[in-house]
Amino acid sequence: MVDYLRWRSSRLYPGQKAWFGREWSRPHDIPLVESVYRQACLRDRIADPKEFVVTDDFIRWARVEVIQGMRGWTREMDAEKFARGQLVDKFVWTYSLYMVAGYGEAGRKKWISMAVVQTSDWLRDAM
């Protein structure tokens, strides 16, 4: 029966452009963010509980190189770019920011709390 569900789910996917289109270039130097992006673009998920959410190792969001990469990305992001992003883009950005803010030292830094406040505004504007 699980095989049946998997077969069905492989046929189910939202439209491509408005949802999965790639509008901005993401920072390719953060492999962790790229892995979130890859997962967000899947239309076929394995019927396994751990596949119900992003599968990432929380602790990796606290790594120095990830935090630095995210800091670089925050400098590039602005309201206009966010609004132009497709659904997947918006998710990867918001989720990555949320995770970096919650783990490690970055959460207490000014640049990240600024980015969190700004992104909250952009999300509200996008509704």
Added chain:
Amino acid sequence: MPKNAPESIMTLFEQICDPSLPLPIPRLIGPVENWEKFATFMGNRIKTALFAVITHPTDAKMSNLHVGGDLGLFPVLRMLEFLRRCVKTQSLSTQLAGVGDISVLVRHAEVELSREMWRRWSCGSFVRVRHTEGGKLCSLWHVFMEAYLLSSPHGEEQVDPQVSHG
């Protein structure tokens, strides 16, 4: 079930709904009396279930739906799959043409379910880790997704023939 449904339809309906039985093959079932009524009946069940899925709240715990749980979604999903196969079956599709929106409903249901799947995947990812440093990003994402799905009707979605698997 439609009232006074003949025995053959009752048996067919049970076969469709019972998860322990293989789904009947549309090409192999004999002529069905009141076929249009029967298809419309299943169509209405599917519409109700879709509404329940879409309005099922995405909150702290219950974002994911259990198809086999109290909601009893599994029989309805089997009805959907059965109707989908009927639409694809030549000999039945002419009979089904009388039931105007069945093929539209099947397509609609597939798109809606996949949209809900993605929405619950993304919302669940935020919910899994609760912390205050992220401000209101978690709850904002929930509201944003709900607004997004309401504002982009499924009809505009283009079907991509290629299924990607990263």
